[in-house]
Amino acid sequence: MRHGPVMMAAALLNTVWWLAGCAVAQPIAGEDARALADRVRTEYVVSLAQTHTQTVEITVIFDGIDAPTLDLHLPVWRPGRYAVNDHAGTVRRVRAEDGDRRPLGVEKTAKSTWRVRTGGAETVRVQYDLYANSLADRTRHADDTHAFLSGSSVFMYAEERRAEPVRVTIDAPDGWRVATGLDPDPHLERSWIARDYDVLVDSPIEVGLHHLIEFDVDGVPHQIAIWGRCEPAADTLRDDFAKIIATQRDIFGDLPYGRYVFLIHAYPGGSGGTEHLNSTIMQTTPAAVEGGDAYRRLLGLASHEFFHTWNVKRLRPAGLVPYDYLRENYTDLLWVAEGTTVYYTDVTLVRAGLVKPDDYLRDMAGRVASERARPGIGVQSLAASSFDAWIKFNRSTPDSVNATVSFYSKGSLVSLMLDMEVRRLTDNAASLDDVMADLYRRHTVESGGFTTADLLASLERHTGTSFDEFFERYVSGVEPLDVEAAYAVAGLTLEPRKPRDEDPKSYLGLDLRQEGDFAVVAAARADGPGYAAGLIAGDQIVALDGMRLRAGDLDRRLRRIEPGQDVLVTFIRREELRETRFKAAEPKPTGYTLTRVKEPTDLQVAVYESWLGQDWPGRSESQPASSEPADPDDPHAESKP
Numbered sequence: 115m116r117h118g119p120v121m122m123a124a125a126l127l128n129t130v131w132w133l134a135g136c137a138v139a140q141p142i143a144g145e146d147a148r149a150l151a152d153r154v155r156t157e158y159v160v161s162l163a164q165t166h167t168q169t170v171e172i173t174v175i176f177d178g179i180d181a182p183t184l185d186l187h188l189p190v191w192r193p194g195r196y197a198v199n200d201h202a203g204t205v206r207r208v209r210a211e212d213g214d215r216r217p218l219g220v221e222k223t224a225k226s227t228w229r230v231r232t233g234g235a236e237t238v239r240v241q242y243d244l245y246a247n248s249l250a251d252r253t254r255h256a257d258d259t260h261a262f263l264s265g266s267s268v269f270m271y272a273e274e275r276r277a278e279p280v281r282v283t284i285d286a287p288d289g290w291r292v293a294t295g296l297d298p299d300p301h302l303e304r305s306w307i308a309r310d311y312d313v314l315v316d317s318p319i320e321v322g323l324h325h326l327i328e329f330d331v332d333g334v335p336h337q338i339a340i341w342g343r344c345e346p347a348a349d350t351l352r353d354d355f356a357k358i359i360a361t362q363r364d365i366f367g368d369l370p371y372g373r374y375v376f377l378i379h380a381y382p383g384g385s386g387g388t389e390h391l392n393s394t395i396m397q398t399t400p401a402a403v404e405g406g407d408a409y410r411r412l413l414g415l416a417s418h419e420f421f422h423t424w425n426v427k428r429l430r431p432a433g434l435v436p437y438d439y440l441r442e443n444y445t446d447l448l449w450v451a452e453g454t455t456v457y458y459t460d461v462t463l464v465r466a467g468l469v470k471p472d473d474y475l476r477d478m479a480g481r482v483a484s485e486r487a488r489p490g491i492g493v494q495s496l497a498a499s500s501f502d503a504w505i506k507f508n509r510s511t512p513d514s515v516n517a518t519v520s521f522y523s524k525g526s527l528v529s530l531m532l533d534m535e536v537r538r539l540t541d542n543a544a545s546l547d548d549v550m551a552d553l554y555r556r557h558t559v560e561s562g563g564f565t566t567a568d569l570l571a572s573l574e575r576h577t578g579t580s581f582d583e584f585f586e587r588y589v590s591g592v593e594p595l596d597v598e599a600a601y602a603v604a605g606l607t608l609e610p611r612k613p614r615d616e617d618p619k620s621y622l623g624l625d626l627r628q629e630g631d632f633a634v635v636a637a638a639r640a641d642g643p644g645y646a647a648g649l650i651a652g653d654q655i656v657a658l659d660g661m662r663l664r665a666g667d668l669d670r671r672l673r674r675i676e677p678g679q680d681v682l683v684t685f686i687r688r689e690e691l692r693e694t695r696f697k698a699a700e701p702k703p704t705g706y707t708l709t710r711v712k713e714p715t716d717l718q719v720a721v722y723e724s725w726l727g728q729d730w731p732g733r734s735e736s737q738p739a740s741s742e743p744a745d746p747d748d749p750h751a752e753s754k755p
């Protein structure tokens with residue numbers, strides 16, 4: 115219902131794309147773009163004359179209206195972030211007129227819905243202003259240098275028009291240029307075409323004075339558009355992004371778009387990204403795009419967002435098909451959409467030669483350590499974390515560490531376990547790569563997305579073994595993850611790092627942040643004695659054992675406190691000075707090491723090498739990659755490559 119005959123014809127014409135299950139991403143060009151443009155009955159005009167006041171004016175022109183009322187909505191969330199954001203809050207001065215510019219009545223009927231009384235008019239023009247001041251959530255931002263517009267927070271829609279092609283015309287200051295995954299309108303300058311509203315929402319638009327880097331992979335054009343004061347390391351970015359693209363293409367077998375755009379906002383403190391249909395918006399620091407500090411983080415971000423091109427943009431959980439823009443969309447598979455993406459984010463960088471295997475293994479050992487230190491791992495399952503993302507993961511509280519898991523990081527560890535289990539059961543003849551590619555080919559957005567049953571079926575097809583029990587334990591259940599067994603398949607030993615003099619000798623279970631003169635409790639961990647003693651988030655700790663405590667000093671102070679020893683915590687709560695005394699607990703493991711075994715089997719070497727795309731470095735010696743800086747007392751430290 116949401117896809118018109120033109121799109122389906124386009125999909126069928128191009129057999130390769132269609133077989134790959136990518137009709138949703140079918141690039142439109144030539145005849146198709148002209149045919150779509152000819153069918154447009156809804157046009158958005160974006161006026162950027164007032165961006166210096168962070169105001170963007172939108173005009174929507176509906177032709178061919180034949181109803182007494184027209185209901186318009188603005189999405190309450192945006193794809194890629196599973197939280198209600200209520201974009202309508204920054205809309206103002208909504209007004210409507212007919213084709214002869216006679217005013218029409220507009221009333222609000224819900225928080226994100228406006229009803230226009232058309233008075234029988236065939237053409238209805240609706241105009242409104244947006245306050246575009248939300249940079250860090252990657253929805254809408256404007257100032258005197260640019261405008262960034264992500265469709266779900268900008269463009270109102272009529273449900274009955276959702277499946278129709280739309281045109282966007284951008285009226286921008288002289289010299290500003292446009293970067294977007296939308297296709298240019300073949301008939302009009304400064305206009306772009308989207309096959310339907312979903313494509314519009316999934317094609318953010320950057321307008322301004324950005325740097326532009328262009329390159330091809332497999333003959334397919336790619337662009338990197340960078341807004342912000344910086345001198346991008348263009349050649350490095352081009353080469354490294356191309357390696358990431360090629361590495362992930364090898365997993366799924368194709369590049370499912372006609373053109374891809376990396377939009378980058380480079381500004382102090384910038385971080386994070388959002389995936390879109392054939393583009394992504396990534397935020398980072400100027401130093402990172404110049405190849406300096408945090409460049410590797412930028413590569414990780416690019417790898418992550420680009421992997422979403424397949425995983426979630428095309429291979430999408432059924433609960434997210436079709437998008438319901440006016441309320442929460444429920445799925446228990448965000449751990450695949452995000453967690454499996456996190457898993458491949460890092461694996462891609464190693465395979466592409468952009469991160470050394472030992473650096474990767476050190477990071478993974480660290481991830482295991484922080485995941486296991488989280489009390490919530492025994493409370494909330496991965497499936498539940500996915501389902502409740504709207505009210506838990508994306509609405510965190512100081513208690514989140516005790517009550518929830520991250521479908522990102524725990525999802526990545528379970529993805530590793532799945533990968534290694536498939537490799538173990540098939541003597542490395544198959545891997546999670548094959549399962550992901552198989553799901554991608556079979557379950558298109560058009561066919562309704564994929565379910566946990568589909569994932570289980572694919573795993574069983576590849577291994578001849580049921581994964582029901584695995585899922586009961588680690589996906590719908592909360593059993594501790596046997597990551598050790600998974601790493602052993604690739605010839606790696608995961609073990610707690612040996613204690614060091616600088617490690618804390620005991621544990622209070624308090625996460626602190628420094629605010630002014632006080633070490634404020636950010637979270638009291640449910641497995642700690644501070645929690646049991648009644649210390650709560652927001653308590654301002656003045657002193658530990660009679661001496662002022664600063665947040666950054668807690669571990670150092672705990673080097674002199676033995677488990678079982680009494681501690682006295684003096685703190686302020688609601689202006690009242692209080693104290694509590696309790697016994698310090700045994701310390702938690704502060705790190706893990708992930709080490710190659712000394713005598714790997716041929717299968718372990720084969721798994722390691724095909725998994726990371728790198729040679730096993732020497733077959734006779736153990737090679738450490740600890741989660742902490744190399745220990746000078748560690749006999750293996752010198753042999754580290």
Ligand SMILES: [Zn+2]
Nearest residue numbers: 418422452455
């Ligand atoms: Zn993601």
